[in-house]
Amino acid sequence: MSARRSSVGRARPSRRGDSTARRARHDSSERSDIPLRIDATLRNDATDMTERNEPAEPMDRIEPVEPIDRIDPLLPMDRIEPVLPIESSDPSRSPIPGVCRAAAGWIQPEKSRHAAYVDGAFADRHGSVRHGLASGVDATDAGRTRRGRRGCGARDRTARRKVTPVPTPIVDANVHAVVPSVTALLPYLPAFWREQVATTAFRGAPESAWPPGMPMSRHPDARVPASGPPGSDLALLREQVLDLPGIESAVLQCAYAIESIRNPDGAAAVAAAVNDWLVAEWLEPEPRLRASMVVPSHTPGAAVAEIERVGDHPGFVQVFLPIRSAMPYGRREYHPLHAAAAERGLVVGLGYGGLTGNAPTGVGWPTYLVEEFVGMAAVAQSQLMSLVVEGVFDAVPALRAVVVEAGFTWLPAMLWRLDKNWKGLRREVPWLRRAPSEYVREHVRFTTGPADAPAAGLRHVLDDMWGAELLLYGSGYPHDVVADPRAAVPAHFTDEEATAMLSGTARELYGLGSPAGAR
Amino acid sequence: MTALEERPAAPARTTWIDCDVHIAMPSPAALRENLPEEWRERHDRYGGNPFHASLYPRMALGAARTDAWPPDGSAPGSSLPFLREQLLDRWAIEYAVLGPIVRPDQAGMRNPGYAAALARATNDWVVREWLDPDPRLRSSIVVPVEDTEYAVAEIERVAGDPRFVQVYLQIKTSAPLGNRRYWPIYEAAAAHDLPVSIHFGGVGGHPSTAAGWASYYLEDHAGNAQTFQHQLVSLVCSGVLERLPDLRIVLIEGGVAWAPALVWRLDAAFERMHDEVPHLTRRPSEYVADHVWFTTQPVEEPPDPRSLARVFDDLPCLRDRVMYSSDYPHWDFDAPDQVLRTVPLDAALRAKIMTGNARELYRLPR
Amino acid sequence: MTRHVVARVGDVPPGSRVLVTLDGREIGVFNVDGEFFAVRNRCPHQAGPLCEGILTRPVSSTRPGEYAFTEEGGILRCPWHQWEFDLATGRSWCDPDRVRVRSYPVVVERGGADVRVPGPYTAETFPVAVEDEYVVVDLGGRLPS
């Protein structure tokens, strides 16, 4: 543990009574130059639910935050030390920089991919099932009665998979930690940025790729915390995910839109604050959690610095890169970022989201959110193509990537096209040693939710993309609530494949052991 | 019976309807000649203020097959005798649906008058040089897509000629194609019983992906498929297919195999977000099934050809919606007798793809 | 007889090619830096006229952004889909084990007892003189692999 002691390099204020403590130490005579108001828009921030639940404070009583040099000496430094009991018992996480243990053994022997189709009976056995790596509830319920069944893809989707108990622990590779508001980050922000929050309308990232009201942002079964938006409460996460039978651990994603903060220094400061917040408020209190760190993805150099700052923390297993970026992540500007991640055994998580201010399509702004939601799958395709074509996996062979919550059923078609093109255009990208699909097979994995395919189609897709090999179970909580993760296993999976999807691949990829504390 | 149960078989027919054949003016001088007098000088001096998207090196001159340059050295696709030799006669093409390369969307996007002049000049040139001399040819109406009024006027002007079988748009537009600004084009097309086709390429003034510009032609080319997905989502969610029940959309050179996954995702999202698009009275998959056609080239080539056959099981409407196309004279040309040869399609489906679906869509006489 | 005289050596200078029909098969014969190669004019992909493609050099790379344009070796790019074929082996670059074009051994021989067959690529007789060198394609032969 001590070797990692200095990995979170910047001092962090104690959470204990921070605002009142600060106020008590306030000496107004020294700070007459600092405006004394928090901007009214901040106080009325619709996303700032914590603040809204408190009685409104008269504006003139709000104190300015302390400059960092006055606060930091008072902080107990030992709070910086990440305390994660799992680490010592985790043999798979490589202590050697640049060596990712997950690298070995990824390519499995060719399965008899098409055996199931030879007798033509497959569709009858499974064709009536739709659960598509289930979204917890039967997604076909809504609207079924209102609308007809005509149309492509319409199947009889009434039957549900019979759940065969598989004695497998489960890793939920995709749950969300939602920053409730910039207020939550204040204790982790340097003085300058606290002042910016206090004295300007700066609110960090005020918007989200998951608008709080959007049905996809919160499943009807996801409970809303007493204060704060869904996904911001550890107790509820425990109740609705971690304490489910069999859950061994979960990987937090934080889709906080760092990339929407144009000021690169502000973005870097907020990213650091989010990461420290993740450590202090999620990883430390809950040993079953791991997390994806956030980075100022629009400023690759600063992103590398942030990976260097916190990337060795054993709780961080992944770097979250929102797929809507200003430029594709395969570009050479990003290669140092990928290298920095791989050196630490960190996976690069290409996640749903990204608020760059640029249009979410290559042809401008769509009209409806549902278009953006669906289109995000196409954005993930663009990013994946970029990573492969630009030779990221050639330049950083230890790099592993996970496409988080952007689907996967699109993968085979995309690879068939990309491979076809590559055969003719290879001279343009001579650094590629193999067909693009082979890079994906070796280096890229996908979280399962949200569900979309009917069972027969899902089986086709999975056979075309090397079976269970590529999938990590991920509920997407609170976007989805999965009551029984084992029910998300495709009906035709063998026990071995189910194990791989539910935990095996994630354990290997993220270097997760079997924590003593797991239930 | 599923497509899979059939063994690979020789095509039952030996003719094809080719739904994507490109023609070009032989030279820049020819383009100038075809413009009306009053535009020639402005053409010389200003062009049409294009969006300056620039291009990638495309591995092949003019993105054309190396052997597609006519003997006189003029542009690929500019010689009817050579087109006959290399495509129409060689493979017994029953009909070829032309897509002119001279396109106002690229050259004249920001100057609507110039774009309209280009469109008129192109359509007239098509009639004169191609449709009149060869009865196997049909063509697509070139329109200044970003100026709806001019676009509608051009449709009205030439739609009376039945050899124009569709309106021609490009996939890269300045707004998603479901945007209401484009609806008058769809209305005019539907009123004339013309499908609206949307072809690979174009220049819309945006980076090629939602994550900025791709670096390589390989990405740009394959990435067009993602733009097709965005555009189809836009068309479906906009409600224009609800509003115009007779509108037919043809997606040309965008691939096919992505369609099932996109439709699944659309339907699944719609189930939870339908109240955002209350103007849709049916599931997205139903609009796709009723309104959307696909051409094959550059058809996805999975390592196991059976995977491609299963796409038709995953989205059964595709049986009636997929039409063969070659993309002659471009480098990514799919040869009629080769491209689906190893894919185990049942004979009926193969016939639909090679001729039947196109004959029905374009109402082509036997 | 599987051995065919296809040209006088001097008529196929380095970088050039001749297209001949031998036993009903169209075959391209290429001179790459003085060395001769012969491959079938039918691409194993979609049967395009492979031998009408661009004759060029291999491009390799050790890292993203590097284009090492090798100054030796012959690569034939199919005129249709631009797949690359190594003239020395007939193997495609994208799938060398499974996608190959049929290639034939070529030798250069002086006119004499063994080399007197008229060039079958033309109806005219092909006078073979003892003092000249000729490009000879062996249709029955296999390249050492």
Ligand code: FES
């Ligand atoms: S036919 Fe030669 S590469 Fe396709």
